[in-house]
Amino acid sequence: MSIQVPVYSTLYNQGISPEILFWVGCAGSFDARAQRVTKAFCTILNKIDVSFAILGEEEKCTGDPARRAGNEFLFQMLALQNIQTLNHYGIKKIVTACPHCFNTLKNEYPELGGNYEVIHHTSFLNGLIADGKLKLQGGGSFIGKKITYHDSCYLGRINGIYEAPREILEALDADLVELKRCKSNGLCCGAGGAQMWKEDEPGSGRINQARATEIISSGADIVAANCPFCITMLQDGLTADSNEKNIMVLDLSELIVQQL
Amino acid sequence: MLEQIIFSILCILSFGFAAKRFLFISRNISLGVDWTPDSTPSEKWKNVIFIAFGQKKMFTKWLPAILHLFIYIAFIFTQIELIEILIDGITGSHRVFLPILGSFYLLIINFIEVLSLLALIGTFVFLARRNLLKIPRFQSVELKGWPALDALIILLAEIVLVSFIFMMNSADVALHQESYQFILSGFLVPLLKDFDTNTLHLLERVGWWGHIIVVFGFIVYLSYSKHLHIIFAFINTYYANTKPRGKIENMPAIMEEVKSLLGISEASNDTNQLPDFGSNDVFNLSWKNILDAYTCTECGRCTEVCPANMTGKKLSPRKVMMDIRDRADEVGKKLDSGDVAFCQDKNMPLSSANFSDGLSLFSQISPEEIHACTTCNACVEACPVLINPLEPIIKMRRYEILTLSSGPADWVPLFNSLENNQAAWSLSAERSAWTADMND
Numbered sequence: 069m070s071i072q073v074p075v076y077s078t079l080y081n082q083g084i085s086p087e088i089l090f091w092v093g094c095a096g097s098f099d100a101r102a103q104r105v106t107k108a109f110c111t112i113l114n115k116i117d118v119s120f121a122i123l124g125e126e127e128k129c130t131g132d133p134a135r136r137a138g139n140e141f142l143f144q145m146l147a148l149q150n151i152q153t154l155n156h157y158g159i160k161k162i163v164t165a166c167p168h169c170f171n172t173l174k175n176e177y178p179e180l181g182g183n184y185e186v187i188h189h190t191s192f193l194n195g196l197i198a199d200g201k202l203k204l205q206g207g208g209s210f211i212g213k214k215i216t217y218h219d220s221c222y223l224g225r226i227n228g229i230y231e232a233p234r235e236i237l238e239a240l241d242a243d244l245v246e247l248k249r250c251k252s253n254g255l256c257c258g259a260g261g262a263q264m265w266k267e268d269e270p271g272s273g274r275i276n277q278a279r280a281t282e283i284i285s286s287g288a289d290i291v292a293a294n295c296p297f298c299i300t301m302l303q304d305g306l307t308a309d310s311n312e313k314n315i316m317v318l319d320l321s322e323l324i325v326q327q328l
Numbered sequence: 329m330l331e332q333i334i335f336s337i338l339c340i341l342s343f344g345f346a347a348k349r350f351l352f353i354s355r356n357i358s359l360g361v362d363w364t365p366d367s368t369p370s371e372k373w374k375n376v377i378f379i380a381f382g383q384k385k386m387f388t389k390w391l392p393a394i395l396h397l398f399i400y401i402a403f404i405f406t407q408i409e410l411i412e413i414l415i416d417g418i419t420g421s422h423r424v425f426l427p428i429l430g431s432f433y434l435l436i437i438n439f440i441e442v443l444s445l446l447a448l449i450g451t452f453v454f455l456a457r458r459n460l461l462k463i464p465r466f467q468s469v470e471l472k473g474w475p476a477l478d479a480l481i482i483l484l485a486e487i488v489l490v491s492f493i494f495m496m497n498s499a500d501v502a503l504h505q506e507s508y509q510f511i512l513s514g515f516l517v518p519l520l521k522d523f524d525t526n527t528l529h530l531l532e533r534v535g536w537w538g539h540i541i542v543v544f545g546f547i548v549y550l551s552y553s554k555h556l557h558i559i560f561a562f563i564n565t566y567y568a569n570t571k572p573r574g575k576i577e578n579m580p581a582i583m584e585e586v587k588s589l590l591g592i593s594e595a596s597n598d599t600n601q602l603p604d605f606g607s608n609d610v611f612n613l614s615w616k617n618i619l620d621a622y623t624c625t626e627c628g629r630c631t632e633v634c635p636a637n638m639t640g641k642k643l644s645p646r647k648v649m650m651d652i653r654d655r656a657d658e659v660g661k662k663l664d665s666g667d668v669a670f671c672q673d674k675n676m677p678l679s680s681a682n683f684s685d686g687l688s689l690f691s692q693i694s695p696e697e698i699h700a701c702t703t704c705n706a707c708v709e710a711c712p713v714l715i716n717p718l719e720p721i722i723k724m725r726r727y728e729i730l731t732l733s734s735g736p737a738d739w740v741p742l743f744n745s746l747e748n749n750q751a752a753w754s755l756s757a758e759r760s761a762w763t764a765d766m767n768d
Contacts, residue, residue, distance in 0.1 A: 270696070
């Protein structure tokens with residue numbers, strides 16, 4: 069099946085303004101694992117015929133890791149350039165599969181002059197399911213397996229989105245088991261605050277391994293996640309921890325795509 | 329008459345000293361830079377009512393929350409009795425409210441006695457949690473020394489205080505069987521059956537004076553202790569931000585600079601007067617960050633949920649707050665000393681604008697600590713009194729990167745990629761290369 073991923077500038081030059089801008093993010097663009105999530109999400113968008121586009125080469129990092137590392141100058145450089153692009157196209161609605169991009173676009177860009185309706189793909193997909201626009205066919209390799217859900221800090225505790233992902237799992241007829249630390253008490257994967265790009269400070273263990281231990285003790289076969297960084301960190305943690313069951317970490321869109 | 333004079337002198341001394349200390353602390357808080365909360369008046373009061381007064385966030389841990397609630401409610405209602413003690417102490421009357429309130433007075437005192445007993449139970453359990461059960465969050469390295477002693481002093485003082493209340497009340501019951509119907513103290517009266525009236529009278533006085541002396545001591549002690557939270561929790565929740573948690577405070581000076589670089593706005597004229605960026609001392613934290621530090625009760629709920637701390641890293645959000653408070657106290661004392669040794673410019677008088685003691689926040693908080701933070705906000709979520717330990721951590725990172733041009737070496741490639749490729753990784757592929765195998 070051919071999947072169409074239009075670029076905003078092309079449509080703009082044709083006088084077309086798509087309903088949503090899909091903000092891919094650095095991980096979704098460059099990281100091999102996260103690319104699979106990007107593609108799954110695009111497959112869903114194609115299937116339900118949502119008019120969307122990506123910025124393509126005009127998209128830059130939102131600046132989240134720079135700001136959190138303390139490099140405000142770099143953050144402003146990236147953010148203000150993105151805002152110039154977004155405002156130039158008159159973009160109103162942005163959907164992204166990365167909770168870090170989501171948080172920065174939604175909460176930090178307004179003060180810099182960028183005001184958009186920003187939706188994380190979890191909420192977006194849940195809305196489509198609730199409205200009956202996205203019809204799930206049942207089935208999928210995860211049926212009959214125990215699924216647990218990992219709340220990313222930036223979607224959960226920081227933006228208070230706990231229910232949308234769980235409603236999706238319910239709609240998928242998944243057998244959800246909660247982790248000991250979940251929702252507002254969810255345990256970080258260890259990547260945020262620009263930790264993704266540096267070695268851990270000296271300590272007795274790694275955060276992703278602490279989370280992997282919790283996942284293993286939950287008895288789950290699959291971890292549903294909503295963040296490209298969590299997916300990498302948790303999969304690494306699970307691999308390092310013997311992980312005899314071969315527990316897979318999957319984005320919610322990768323579960324949905326199995327029921328299209 | 330002599331009792332009244334001694335009482336009045338002690339009263340003036342303790343309140344006067346406490347007032348002096350509060351001026352000292354409020355001056356220390358004002359050393360921070362100007363800052364305006366983003367909350368509306370109704371949000372402010374909602375936080376004060378639910379979070380501070382209603383203790384809402386305490387109840388994520390129900391056992392300590394209930395025990396703390398006993399002490400808290402007992403404390404609030406004992407104020408009625410304290411007002412009476414103050415009036416009695418100054419005028420020489422005895423239980424001045426009794427004839428005025430009649431049987432309602434008996435109800436109040438009985439209620440206070442029940443609360444005092446519950447508070448006493450809470451105190452013993454708290455002592456056990458800290459010293460016998462050794463709950464991990466009370467064993468952290470930052471609590472060694474004064475903080476652990478502080479907690480112990482206050483719990484022991486609580487036991488002494490409640491003991492004096494019951495000594496005073498039960499002696500009074502024994503002296504005035506008909507009119508003083510205090511049920512709980514009544515149970516203690518058989519213990520006093522061998523004492524004559526004079527001894528009972530003496531016991532009542534010892535209980536009364538003991539009680540009020542502990543209270544006067546507490547008023548003075550409060551400002552040196554983590555128990556300052558009994559006042560500051562209300563102030564701090566009032567000023568707490570309600571903005572989206574994920575929004576890190578903007579730096580308008582840098583935003584304007586970058587806007588002019590990008591040609592979005594005209595260059596401002598005073599760019600050569602850029603201040604230090606970020607924070608390395610109380611002078612460039614916001615006053616709210618310092619208020620946060622003085623509000624901290626050192627309960628360690630933040631550190632307990634910190635993913636860096638639980639995996640053995642040096643970072644402890646509680647320690648960051650404690651270090652800021654210690655630094656604010658230290659700077660305050662040095663400013664009050666008037667010692668020219670602390671003048672940055674020796675020809676000018678010592679002031680907050682002309683201060684240097686060769687120390688900073690970094691003297692206590694190491695780069696290793698602030699580098700370990702994942703900005704997960706678990707500490708912010710956990711704090712029962714809405715302290716934000718993440719904000720000073722980010723500000724110290726800003727100081728390191730923007731003012732000192734240092735920071736973790738691992739971040740250099742990240743910054744280079746962001747600067748040169750506008751992406752978090754430097755890859756030769758184009759950003760939209762992933763679409764290649766989709767569009768065909």
